[in-house]
Amino acid sequence: MTEHTAPRRRGRPRGGTDSRERILAAAVDEFGEQGYDGSTVRSIAGRAGVDSALVHHYFGTKADLFAEAVGIPLRPDIDVPGIVAGPRDEVGERLVRYVLEAFERPEVRRRGVMLIRTALGSRVTSPLLAGFLARELIGRIAKLLAVPDAELRATLVASQIAGLIVTRYVLALGPLAAADIGDLVHRVGPTVQRYLFD
Structure with missing residues (x-):
């Protein structure tokens, strides 16, 4: 049987x-x-x-x-590929707008600022966050760019966005903290665009 x-x-x-x-x-x-x-x-x-x-x-x-x-309040692994896949000449501004508009939401800002402050001062959280961003943000942007220096370009984008978040929402430095989102998108977006495609 x-x-x-x-x-x-x-x-x-x-x-x-x-x-x-x-x-x-x-x-x-x-x-x-x-x-x-x-x-x-x-x-x-x-x-x-x-x-x-x-x-x-x-x-x-x-x-x-x-x-x-x-407690990551944003999901770049889900959202960013769609942003990068849109019209090429608008990618830089769309990325900056995506981050700024997300951080204007109180629940995202509260958790995001807490996570960044913890990561900057912790030997445990800092490499965790760096690993997540390297794999889920920088790696995904690099794959979508498909150029020899794609990883460097994607890392420069991450540095620009991270600096913007820290300066505006964590340090809350005067004029930058008070600036209109549209103005920041107009000023920072071209820099991100240049990192990606120039």
Whole structure:
């Protein structure tokens, strides 16, 4: 008599009622110890004592899980490819506008400023955030540019945007903090555009 394995049941992977919280706690520990690039969904699942499918069920991708674990208020991995794929002569201004308009939302500004301040002063959070940005922002822009120095160009863009965020929202330096978004887009956008395409 031939043995037959039971068919796999469809639906949510099995896990305890506290599985989501255990996964999130495991992710914080794993990201803290291994960094963004060194952590995997499988290693986080193992630390939480659940199947990898349950991690995907609750959080989606590693980037989704990281964003929730450290409280990232923006998702450049989701939003930026569409911005870069638009009309080429407007990409710089669209990127600047995207970031500034997002940070004008109180919930984004509050969490974003807290994350930046923490990252700048923490040996744990700083490489985590850098790894996330390198993979999910800079790497994605570089792939879309498809030129030999694409990574340098994308990193220059990130430096410009990060400097703008820190100066306007973290340090809140006078005229820049008070400036109109449209004016900043008009002034900073061409610099980002030049980094990308000139």
